Amino acid sequence: MFNFAVHRDHYENLYCVVSGEKTFILHPPTDLPYIPYGTYRSAVYKEVVNGDFTVIEDEESSEVPWVAVDPLNPDLGRYPQYAWAQPLTVTVRAGQMLYLPSLWFHHVRQSQACIAINYWYDMEFDMKWAYYKFLEKMFPPQPIDHVDNVEQWNDGKKALSLSN
Template sequence: MAEESVIPAAKIREGFTALAREARELYLDAEVAELTSVPDPLSFYREFVSPNKPVVIRGGLDWPALTVWTPQYLRCKAGRLPVSVAVTPNGYADAVNGNNFVMPEERRMILAEFLDIIEQPDSANGVFYIQKQNSNFTEEFDDIIGDAGRDISWATEAFGKSPDAVNFWMGDGRAVTSLHKDHYENLYCVVSGWKKFILIAPTDLPFVPYDIYKPAHYKELKGEFVIQQLDEMPEVPWIPVDPLNPDMERYPEFAHTLCYEVTVNAGDILYLPSLWFHHVRQSHGCIAVNYWYDMEFDIKYNYFKFVEKLAEVQETHSKKVPPRTTMKDSTVS
């Protein structure tokens, strides 16, 4: 019986390097593209959605929210609305802490109470952030949704579908979203303040490490936050690298990624394509609304999953560690 042939790990790595290099040479831009006016749906789809490329539309929003969503207005119009708030000791929700993947403590409070904390952060213990991605804008903010919208009309026409979810974001400047990817076409609209994104293309997937973590969540007990493991939940594959301060000694392959940086200001829209890795920071009290349109699970997705599996096999053989099984999608942005 003939021996089974095995492709050397070095050859797989050569292929990954060629994939990233050719993507940068053939279709990716040196910087995130910018437009100064809203594109027509066909141009948007041809130039950005189809090639899976991000773009910022500067001043692309014309919502009343840009001028009316002051703290005073929000108190008056929606102050009694109950909202879901994520609370952490350090601003990192849904992120790696030691051997754990730690989710925030979720609390319910009225919007006016949340605004009190944002205006005086030292009045409460922890970092507070409205970040629940269950289409909370349509489910919890009906009193002010008319100041923005249930969709982005030109994007809805381009995608040929309505958003799966519309999410409202507001929080502490210390809140950080760890590096992750989503299976959604994302239209991210900043209403006030700014968001800073670090983006990594899907073709750099082989250089983005994943480890396996025990699921846990934060819980404040007697004024101190503790990490409580969730033994009934399965382990979580997650990216351990902080792109702001990557540990290149532990994760040397991350040095081969190309990190794009872009700031999205009030009135701007970022089109964040599906499967792009992203890390997010924000100004204090920043308000944003994002629209998640389901991606097309077409041949590009098939190729992505093939590269993902190859990267997993290479990692398993080179490190002699158990396979990560599946790089699960994040629930944060």
């Protein structure tokens, strides 16, 4: 099983699967307030003896903010705000195409060989960009300390109320 960390791109993406399949967990930009970040050092993968890989951190690099939650097994004790996120799961199979809009958070995994072609093109820096930048200012990516429950997270912090 290959998994890729949750991230977002500043490109529109047309993703076509030729053979095999890939599964995407998608979060719209409006989920930004619920996506927890941690800080991590830059790192690279290094192959070890049996074909596995290990992560080697660059000790001289500065830390960068990165999405901390694993959407396949979210730790809601540590990141209770993630319970309010609205993920979509999509499996793209051979002969199918996914349009992945810019600024959408996504996690990608595959369990078998897959051949895919994608085409990225620049996003328009229009109202969508302005809205996303507004969200970033309101809810700046920052590490969230361990909390035991949602009420503790809300105590003294920014809280959102959602209505369906």
